[in-house]
Amino acid sequence: xxxxLTILGSSSALPTSDRYPTAQVLNVxxxxxxxxxxxxxxxxxxxxxxxxxxxxxxxxxxxHGDHYFGLIGLISTLNLLGxxxxxxxxxxxxxxxxxxxxxxxxKGEMQFKLIFHPLNFKKPQQIYTDKKIEVFxxxxxxxxxxxxxLFKEIGKQPxxxxxxxxxxxxxxxxxxxxxxxxxxxTTEGKIISNTILTxxxxxxRSYAFCxxxxxxxxxxxxxxxxxxxxxxxxxxxEMKDWAKKTRHSTAADAAKMAKLANTKKLIIGHFSARxxxxxxxxxxxxxxxxxxxxxxxxxxxxxxxxxxxxAVN
Amino acid sequence: xxxxLTILGSSSALPTSDRYPTAQVLNVxxxxxxxxxxxxxxxxxxxxxxxxxxxxxxxxxxxHGDHYFGLIGLISTLNLLGxxxxxxxxxxxxxxxxxxxxxxxxKGEMQFKLIFHPLNFKKPQQIYTDKKIEVFxxxxxxxxxxxxxLFKEIGKQPxxxxxxxxxxxxxxxxxxxxxxxxxxxTTEGKIISNTILTxxxxxxRSYAFCxxxxxxxxxxxxxxxxxxxxxxxxxxxEMKDWAKKTRHSTAADAAKMAKLANTKKLIIGHFSARxxxxxxxxxxxxxxxxxxxxxxxxxxxxxxxxxxxxAVN
Numbered sequence: 299x300x301x302x303l304t305i306l307g308s309s310s311a312l313p314t315s316d317r318y319p320t321a322q323v324l325n326v327x328x329x330x331x332x333x334x335x336x337x338x339x340x341x342x343x344x345x346x347x348x349x350x351x352x353x354x355x356x357x358x359x360x361x362h363g364d365h366y367f368g369l370i371g372l373i374s375t376l377n378l379l380g381x382x383x384x385x386x387x388x389x390x391x392x393x394x395x396x397x398x399x400x401x402x403x404x405k406g407e408m409q410f411k412l413i414f415h416p417l418n419f420k421k422p423q424q425i426y427t428d429k430k431i432e433v434f435x436x437x438x439x440x441x442x443x444x445x446x447x448l449f450k451e452i453g454k455q456p457x458x459x460x461x462x463x464x465x466x467x468x469x470x471x472x473x474x475x476x477x478x479x480x481x482x483x484t485t486e487g488k489i490i491s492n493t494i495l496t497x498x499x500x501x502x503r504s505y506a507f508c509x510x511x512x513x514x515x516x517x518x519x520x521x522x523x524x525x526x527x528x529x530x531x532x533x534x535x536e537m538k539d540w541a542k543k544t545r546h547s548t549a550a551d552a553a554k555m556a557k558l559a560n561t562k563k564l565i566i567g568h569f570s571a572r573x574x575x576x577x578x579x580x581x582x583x584x585x586x587x588x589x590x591x592x593x594x595x596x597x598x599x600x601x602x603x604x605x606x607x608x609a610v611n
Numbered sequence: 612x613x614x615x616l617t618i619l620g621s622s623s624a625l626p627t628s629d630r631y632p633t634a635q636v637l638n639v640x641x642x643x644x645x646x647x648x649x650x651x652x653x654x655x656x657x658x659x660x661x662x663x664x665x666x667x668x669x670x671x672x673x674x675h676g677d678h679y680f681g682l683i684g685l686i687s688t689l690n691l692l693g694x695x696x697x698x699x700x701x702x703x704x705x706x707x708x709x710x711x712x713x714x715x716x717x718k719g720e721m722q723f724k725l726i727f728h729p730l731n732f733k734k735p736q737q738i739y740t741d742k743k744i745e746v747f748x749x750x751x752x753x754x755x756x757x758x759x760x761l762f763k764e765i766g767k768q769p770x771x772x773x774x775x776x777x778x779x780x781x782x783x784x785x786x787x788x789x790x791x792x793x794x795x796x797t798t799e800g801k802i803i804s805n806t807i808l809t810x811x812x813x814x815x816r817s818y819a820f821c822x823x824x825x826x827x828x829x830x831x832x833x834x835x836x837x838x839x840x841x842x843x844x845x846x847x848x849e850m851k852d853w854a855k856k857t858r859h860s861t862a863a864d865a866a867k868m869a870k871l872a873n874t875k876k877l878i879i880g881h882f883s884a885r886x887x888x889x890x891x892x893x894x895x896x897x898x899x900x901x902x903x904x905x906x907x908x909x910x911x912x913x914x915x916x917x918x919x920x921x922a923v924n
Contacts, residue, residue, distance in 0.1 A: 311687075311688075311691055312688055312691055312692075313653065313688075314657065315654075319684075337650055337651060337684040338650060338651045340650070341651055344626065344628055345628050363683065363713070363717070364687075370676065370680055371680045374624075374676045374680070375626075379625075395712055396712045396713050397712075399708055399709045399710075399711070400680075400710075403674065403676075404676070
């Protein structure tokens with residue numbers, strides 16, 4: 299039951315020899331969500347052996363080129379591969395205008411639709427849901443309208459202990475009620491408590507994506523307790539004035555957010571090309587939030603299922 | 612005195628794990644000409660340590676995405692780097708419309724101009740010249756209007772043998788005439804033949820770029836005797852019907868063109884993603900034209916200076 303993030307690109311505006319511009323894929327139980335789509339994303343998708351046919355939902359945080367210049371190439375490739383799944387794109391509404399002339403050039407041949415869902419930059423919003431997962435956008439603080447994204451597994455119902463179904467002769471008709479929290483009354487009138495009958499489900503897993511953004515306190519409340527947080531750390535504190543001016547974060551900012559939001563693990567990324575070695579960024583973040591790693595293009599970060607009794611609240 | 616071609620991308624429409632879409636840089640005596648600009652070109656420019664500030668002339672053969680989707684990312688990066696050199700773009704005239712909305716998004720900040728030069732799809736045309744090099748476009752045969760490009764060094768004047776200047780006491784005023792082909796008359800009235808006084812200059816070097824195109828006989832006449840030819844070889848002969856339908860070439864077509872045009876060396880490229888191994892393509896071409904190699908991304912192919920006496924006509 300995977301819940302795992304693969305980094306396709308972790309550079310900031312200027313790609314480097316070993317970092318592509320922003321793009322990542324979150325695999326939640328076989329659903330593949332592409333988050334941002336910088337130039338070269340389709341090449342990274344191929345290199346990381348992610349099936350193109352699995353990409354049906356694309357989330358674009360904002361309209362700086364390093365977050366969407368790879369979209370037209372990806373769409374073109376999906377078309378050349380003859381794929382037929384409609385593609386949902388969650389993005390600033392202007393995106394369509396930016397790529398329309400290029401789309402017009404290929405649109406006649408396309409066997410799938412592009413369905414655009416405009417983001418709301420005023421307040422958090424649920425933008426996608428199915429039986430297993432909910433996705434929310436939430437405004438962050440950048441030089442142009444930008445959203446972060448929160449992916450949350452929908453909690454499972456408790457499991458009924460099989461041996462007790464037999465022992466108390468529980469009819470199938472009652473199982474749904476017990477899963478929803480009801481106690482069971484035996485034919486002899488004995489009440490069997492729900493807590494005896496069931497084992498709690500694992501804690502729903504969650505992931506939050508925050509780039510590009512300055513440190514933005516309201517984000518902490520919205521992403522509270524996420525298992526995994528990707529937060530930009532474009533600069534170190536030495537450049538904090540420049541970070542502030544350009545509405546980016548330092549590594550310390552990212553770590554403060556991870557701490558404030560009580561996240562389990564932080565991945566920092568969106569590194570300025572000036573850092574050939576990201577050790578100073580990781581060191582700065584770890585001093586504040588120990589469970590920090592630096593994003594590596596092509597690496598997959600798994601979020602493990604945690605049993606309820608070990609829950610950290 | 613370099614005249615060398617670096618392949619940045621040699622895939623066809625679908626990039627693969629080890630081949631980017633079409634892009635290459637020709638370095639002629641320190642002038643860097645970028646030919647086509649598929650997605651990821653800026654990443655390949657960086658990886659191959661080509662200075663961004665050297666790119667002032669960009670040639671776009673046609674408007675299929677795998678030949679220009681990297682252009683907006685490259686322009687954006689040149690802007691972020693604060694470069695100020697104007698960029699000349701030789702392309703189908705519609706290109707500007709395709710990238711205009713994205714340009715509008717960044718244009719306010721740009722410190723350089725983009726100067727568009729529309730290509731002529733009816734006949735060959737000189738599109739650039741300076742003291743050392745001429746560049747021509749010529750129409751090829753593809754599913755949409757497409758041009759090839761021919762880069763030719765401008766021939767140098769002969770060198771005067773220094774020891775003879777002294778021996779015959781040739782005044783400086785006469786040197787220009789002798790370089791232009793005149794004989795020299797000594798003060799005693801003795802005529803010294805120009806062939807005695809001078810050594811012929813090296814043969815001007817040349818390079819032709821032909822992709823995307825089906826085999827197109829008129830091309831051979833136009834690129835006659837080029838030192839180096841890059842010709843697409845999207846398929847093997849097994850796929851020749853499909854090649855014909857899509858207006859692409861087989862490896863045999865590319866080799867036939869190299870032979871017909873009396874080129875010195877052929878690089879085949881623009882390989883369909885179906886060929887994990889390009890050995891069958893290279894084998895097919897070599898059976899017709901021995902001096903063939905398969906393009907490798909990141910590899911540089913040098914054209915050496917050849918003394919006139921070894922000229923092959």
